[in-house]
Amino acid sequence: MKDAGKWIEAAKPEYTVLIDEKHLVTRLYDMVNVPTAVWINEKGRIVRPNEVAYVDNRYTSMHKLQAEEYLAAIRDWAENGDRSIYALSETELKERLAPQNPDWARASAEFGLAEYLYKNNQGAASIKHYKEAQRLNPDNWNYKRQAWALADAEKDYGTSFMKEVQKLNGKPYYPPRRLPETKKKN
């Protein structure tokens, strides 16, 4: 709340806001960046797994994603539920989900250790474990941004957010969303 509270208050949310200091959700769902969303149906089944979830266009110049198509997809699902063309069938979902790669599992443990050390006043000791998490799972921007936010990115990690984005060299910052091209009428 110390860090995120002012944004939560400004948003005056009508939805439930949860505070996840231990990065539990990102670990459970194997998320690697923010904003990431998962759609879950009334029975608790995932109908769309992790995907980038901007709901406005404030960073569109950077990632080229338009919020409108995503918002339209959410509205279609809210109206049509599992019949929405945006809700994935079990077969489609199984094609998109994969067991966690063992290096990512080790990265998650290193990140958890780094977080514990940092929160117990061992910030300097945490750095090598954040670095190891980043090495084992280089696709995970949460590991990078959390570490840099808690230290001096240039001094302690020899990098910065913009330098790392430039290193992508044209590769998209977010894995592309795979929404159906056109909306079918039910």
Place this chain on the structure above:
Amino acid sequence: MKLQSLLAALALCTFFATSAFADVRTVIFDNVATEVASPPAPLATGEDLWVTLADLTKATKFVLKPQGVCRDELCFPIPKARKSAFLSLQGKITWFNLSEFARLTKQPTANDAEHAVWFFGPRPEEQNSFVSSLMAPNFRLPDASGKMRSLREFRGKKVLLLTWASW
């Protein structure tokens, strides 16, 4: 003289406090941190974490039984040929190698030798259960007012689970 005695007593307290801290190791298992006793010298070197059977249960809720290392209905038999890699009798105390157990169960681990902290992540079948069930993993977290909420309480409604950070 009195002041000198007091200073000596304080120095002694500091010494004991420091050495007591060095004898404590921290295990993080299921995201819960637990302090456990340090093993005697033969088991204290290297990266493996040896714990007493009492600390095994305190930190992980696993219990050593004749059929294996068990928690509720779940049991992992200890390979007979490699029993000494898991168990070591030092004096009258049996020590259990939690790091070897993690290798047996394919549990990811990380440790910081200098600060004596060991982190144990979820076993692959725990982490990956939703890949086959397709059910959204449940969790409990506080809302902005501090009240604990769980994903499960939203059954019967659609949920857009959206993560965000203030970096």
